[in-house]
Amino acid sequence: MAANRIRSTALGYALLAPSLFGVVTFLLLPMLVVFWLSLHRWDLLGPIRYVGLDNWQSVLTDRSFATSLLVTLAFIAIVVPVQTVLGLIAAAMLARGLPGSGFFRTLYVLPWICAPLAIAVLWKWILAPTDGAVSTLLGHQIEWLTDPGLALPVVSAVVVWTNVGYVTLFFLAGILAIPEDIHNAARTDGATAWQRFRRITLPMLRPTLFFVTVTGIISAAQVFDTVYALTGGGPQGRTDLVAHRIYAEAFGAAAVGRAAVMALVLFALLVGVTIVQHLYFRRRISYDIT
Amino acid sequence: MTSPNRVLSGAIVYPGLAVGALITLAPFALGLLTSFTTARQFNTSAPLSWPKPPTLENYTGLASAGFGRALLVTALMTAVILLGQMTFSVLAAYAFARLQFPGRDVLFWVYIATLMVPATVTVVPLYLMMAEVGLRNTFWALVLPFMFGSPYAIFLLREYFRTIPADLINAARVDGANTLDVIVHVVLPASRPILVTLALITVVSQWNNFMWPLVITSGSKWQVLTVATAGLQSRYNAQWTLVMAATTVAIVPLIVLFVALGRHIVRSIVVTGLK
Numbered sequence: 001m002a003a004n005r006i007r008s009t010a011l012g013y014a015l016l017a018p019s020l021f022g023v024v025t026f027l028l029l030p031m032l033v034v035f036w037l038s039l040h041r042w043d044l045l046g047p048i049r050y051v052g053l054d055n056w057q058s059v060l061t062d063r064s065f066a067t068s069l070l071v072t073l074a075f076i077a078i079v080v081p082v083q084t085v086l087g088l089i090a091a092a093m094l095a096r097g098l099p100g101s102g103f104f105r106t107l108y109v110l111p112w113i114c115a116p117l118a119i120a121v122l123w124k125w126i127l128a129p130t131d132g133a134v135s136t137l138l139g140h141q142i143e144w145l146t147d148p149g150l151a152l153p154v155v156s157a158v159v160v161w162t163n164v165g166y167v168t169l170f171f172l173a174g175i176l177a178i179p180e181d182i183h184n185a186a187r188t189d190g191a192t193a194w195q196r197f198r199r200i201t202l203p204m205l206r207p208t209l210f211f212v213t214v215t216g217i218i219s220a221a222q223v224f225d226t227v228y229a230l231t232g233g234g235p236q237g238r239t240d241l242v243a244h245r246i247y248a249e250a251f252g253a254a255a256v257g258r259a260a261v262m263a264l265v266l267f268a269l270l271v272g273v274t275i276v277q278h279l280y281f282r283r284r285i286s287y288d289i290t
Numbered sequence: 291m292t293s294p295n296r297v298l299s300g301a302i303v304y305p306g307l308a309v310g311a312l313i314t315l316a317p318f319a320l321g322l323l324t325s326f327t328t329a330r331q332f333n334t335s336a337p338l339s340w341p342k343p344p345t346l347e348n349y350t351g352l353a354s355a356g357f358g359r360a361l362l363v364t365a366l367m368t369a370v371i372l373l374g375q376m377t378f379s380v381l382a383a384y385a386f387a388r389l390q391f392p393g394r395d396v397l398f399w400v401y402i403a404t405l406m407v408p409a410t411v412t413v414v415p416l417y418l419m420m421a422e423v424g425l426r427n428t429f430w431a432l433v434l435p436f437m438f439g440s441p442y443a444i445f446l447l448r449e450y451f452r453t454i455p456a457d458l459i460n461a462a463r464v465d466g467a468n469t470l471d472v473i474v475h476v477v478l479p480a481s482r483p484i485l486v487t488l489a490l491i492t493v494v495s496q497w498n499n500f501m502w503p504l505v506i507t508s509g510s511k512w513q514v515l516t517v518a519t520a521g522l523q524s525r526y527n528a529q530w531t532l533v534m535a536a537t538t539v540a541i542v543p544l545i546v547l548f549v550a551l552g553r554h555i556v557r558s559i560v561v562t563g564l565k
Contacts, residue, residue, distance in 0.1 A: 005391075011469060012391035018374075019382035020397070022438025026416065027404040033415035042418070090310055093303045104307045106552040108314055113548050113555065115498035117516040118540040121523045122321045125530045131337040132530075133320045165314070166559060173560050222410045225500045229520055243410045243501075250414045251505060263411040274406050 031267075037260035044254045055257040065262060067237050068245040071152065072221060075241055078156040079163070080216040086160065087167030087212065088205075092197065094168065095175040105172065108165030116162065120229035123158045145231050151239045155230055159223060167212050174208035175201060214277045218270055242266050318541075325349070325535040332531045348535035352522075355532075356510045357539060360518040367432045367503075367514060368496045374437030375492050376485070382439055383447030384473055388459070398448075401441040409501065417505055431506045432514070436496065443488050446562060450484045451477060487558035490551065497544060515540045 013020075038055055042048040059065050090108060094101045111119060126133040127144040135141050144154045178201060186196050224243040227233060233240035233248060240248075242262065250259035324332065325348050327341040385391075386398050416435055417426075425431045454477060462476050478485065500516040507513060513521070519536045526532055548555060 008389055009391040012385045012389040012394060015381040015385035015389070015469075016397065018378040019401075019439035019441075019444060022378065022435075023401060023404055023441060026435040026438070027407050027412065027441070028400075030412040030415035030419065031407060033418060034411060037415060037418065044421075089306075093306050096299050096303050098300050098303055100304075100307075102553075104311060106548075106556055107311055109552075109556060109559065110314060110318070110545070110548060112559075113494055113544050114541045115500065115516050115519075115544070117498070117500040118519055118537040121519055121533060122317055122537045122541075124523065125324070125534060126317055126320065128530070131332070131528075133317075133338060136336055136338045161313070161317075169556060169560050218408075222408055224410065225516070228500075228504075229523060246410060246414065247501070247505075250417070256414060256418070259414050263414055267408065267411045270408055271406055 034260045034263055037257055038264055040257050042256040044251070044256060051257065055261045059258050059261040059265070062258075064237060064240070065245065068240045068242050069265075071238065071240055072242045074152060075156055075159075075223070075239075076217055076220045078153065079159050079220045080213060082156070083160045083163045083167050083216060084209070084212055086164045088171050090164065090168040091171030091175055092201075094172050105165075105168070108168055110165065111162045112166040114162075116223075116225040117229055119162055120158065120226045123161075124230055127154065146235050148235045148238050151231055151235055155227060155239050158230065159220070159226055162226075163216070163219075167216070170208050170212050171205065174205045178204045210277075210280060214273060217273055221266065221270060221273075321534045322538055324531055325538045327531050329529060329531045337530070348531045349539075351532050352535050352539060355518075355522060356513065357515070357518055357536065359510065360513045360515050361539065363429075363432075363512055364497060364514040364516075367429070368493055370433045371436045371496050372489060372492050374433070375439055375443060376489060378437075378439035379443040379447055379488070380473065380478070380485075382444045383451055384469075384477060386444065387448045387451035401444060404441050405445075413501055413505055416502075420506055427507050427509070427512055429512055432503055432512060435502065440492075442562070443492075446484060446488065447481070450481050454480050484561075486554055487561055490547075490555055490558050491562060493547065494544060494555075 037048075039050060039052060040048050041051045041055070094105050124145070129135055129141040129143050129146075134144070143150070145151055182200055182204075183196055186200060191199070222243050223241055224247060227239050227241050227244045228247070231239040233244050243266070246259050246262045246266065249262060250256050320338065323341065324337070326344040326346075327339075328345045328347060331339065331342065382401075386394060412435075420426050420431045425434070458476055458480070459472055462472050467475065498516065499514070500520070503512075503514045504517050504520070507517065510518075519533075519540050522536045523533050
């Protein structure tokens with residue numbers, strides 16, 4: 001019996017060994033290293049020097065980092081509600097189950113499957129002021145990406161365009177999971193389509209709505225490729241999302257220690273969002289996204 | 291549903307769905323069109339005119355800009371990560387789902403906790419680690435962080451493996467099968483849907499990966515498609531016909547995959563929340 005247990009333990013760890021190596025080396029160790037780096041100064045090439053809390057102090061009092069966080073917040077505040085509402089509308093249309101719905105559903109996900117970087121480059125041309133598609137169609141030039149007032153809404157619109165199909169899928173699954181009986185009962189009682197949507201569908205979609213919102217926030221808070229290719233964070237930092245700021249700080253300004261501080265701040269914020277999510281799901285164990 | 295009701299809702303719904311489809315497809319169609327237009331036509335006549343005649347000059351131009359190699363590197367990187375991630379995730383998930391050993395549950399929660407670690411946060415420390423061991427700008431730097439299995443894949447596989455009837459596994463054991471036999475001949479065939487799902491997720495996310503390859507490689511040697519496309523775009527800012535050919539090359543392989551397996555992909559997204 002004892003021999004059996006030892007064998008089972010050895011086997012268990014043998015099977016786990018590769019993934020454990022991966023988790024420790026590429027997920028846990030980096031978290032220690034990023035904390036360690038936040039206490040050091042490094043320019044990517046030279047020696048690494050200990051500087052105590054200098055990086056923390058300089059980042060937390062840095063106007064451009066505060067701006068970047070605010071820009072990220074504004075970006076999330078545009079992208080998440082808009083993609084959620086559009087996704088809900090699309091799902092409500094698809095849930096009618098009319099012929100061809102499957103085709104449209106699949107089609108809407110297409111942008112989401114493609115490389116965000118390639119999508120951003122595609123839109124960079126579409127929005128180009130002189131020979132872009134939109135300018136050509138409109139017949140006059142608009143500086144979509146270099147106008148300080150327009151840049152963030154436009155970048156947000158590109159991200160919404162990419163995500164709507166993805167959000168739609170979850171709402172569609174949620175709507176189709178609502179028992180037909182409830183709708184039939186309401187119909188018998190004389191409820192109109194709008195009343196049924198308002199009083200049955202929407203309340204029953206609450207868990208889906210929450211899931212879509214939280215994952216939307218977490219992914220929007222990390223958008224990088226789109227900004228990198230569309231605006232490079234400009235004009236005047238108006239689209240300098242925090243993931244892009246971290247990159248620019250480390251690999252543009254070669255201030256790796258400061259980038260480490262920013263990464264940890266982002267991490268803390270994301271963990272906060274995740275904890276809220278867990279607290280919520282603990283109360284609603286009946287929720288099932290499949 | 292009665293048929294008049296159906297017609298009515300169709301009259302409202304189809305225009306809405308069609309507008310959505312148009313907004314989704316138009317950018318792709320215009321980009322594709324531009325990629326087959328000569329630079330001369332693009333610059334002299336209206337940028338949106340039909341290519342006369344359609345040309346492949348932009349694609350041959352890409353070949354001389356090193357896109358052939360980038361395509362190869364991307365495919366190889368995706369393949370190696372796919373193979374490693376599937377193999378090692380399956381092994382770990384089997385241990386978590388089917389074996390009893392001390393420390394199992396603690397380790398599982400450690401794996402789950404790492405789901406909260408975002409790639410944006412690990413890029414900077416990983417760069418330092420790779421630089422320290424001299425792996426900057428190598429193929430290994432591209433694949434190592436992703437090829438040892440993903441905690442999320444392990445989590446999903448474990449859930450799935452736990453639903454496989456114990457009798458099925460015990461029967462194989464009685465017939466003298468060892469653990470590897472059991473995994474290969476019993477567990478994997480019974481788990482085909484989730485394996486397809488995970489394979490698709492891995493291919494899509496690795497093929498599209500940008501930030502890590504951008505940071506850890508330099509020059510054309512280990513450049514992947516996304517990095518090559520970004521580089522081309524910033525170098526030839528005004529040569530949109532060439533740049534659109536580049537985005538087409540970056541996107542088309544996944545669109546082909548999508549057309550072939552679209553329904554699987556849609557299902558996979560709902561099951562996993564992909565990415």
